[in-house]
Amino acid sequence: MIRQREPSDPDLAILVVAATRGVVDRLQEAMRVAGLAEMRPPFGFVIRALAETGLTLTELAERLGVTKQAAIKVVDEMEANGFVERRPAPGDRRSKILALTERGRDVRRTALAASHRIEDELRADLGDADVDAARRVLLRFVEAVGGRDDVHAGRARPVW
DSSP states (O other): OOOOOOTTSOOHHHHHHHHHHHHHHHHHHHHHHTTOTTOOHHHHHHHHHHSSSOBOHHHHHHHHTSOHHHHHHHHHHHHHTTSEEEEEETTEEEEEEEEEOHHHHHHHHHHHHHHHHHHHHHHHHHOHHHHHHHHHHHHHHHHHTTOHHHHHTTOOOOOO
16 A cells, blocks of 8 residues: 655655755765865766776767767866877777776775765664665665666766
8 A cells, every 4th residue: 555645744856955965965976085176976976987997988878878079078177177089999099998097996985985985874864774774775776767777887877
């Protein structure tokens, strides 16, 4: 049986967006403290996509589900800030492989550490059972909307 929502219950979409905003704010603060203040939230999607291997611009755009024009705009800004670099593609002089720089890998490490701290704080405050339940609910929702492979690969599609 579905529980009736009370008029005072916050809308689920608003709760999810507010939680996302809280995570983004915490990650941005971690970047600032780590000396990576130029890091912007949209860069995180690219960093996650490039975390394991370099990709061409076309491959990156496909993985992110955006146009090549949208991807190149973000990549250009990230390159200017030293987070990614373009390398020659083996066997194709015209093509370039986008790869994380050491600074980009620092962002990834900093973000993962901050994410783990957020979860650890929730576990200390709410207990393992509640956090595990929240993780199950979120994963079930993500699977229902077709994002299972992305989250298990440690990436998300951008909302820009």
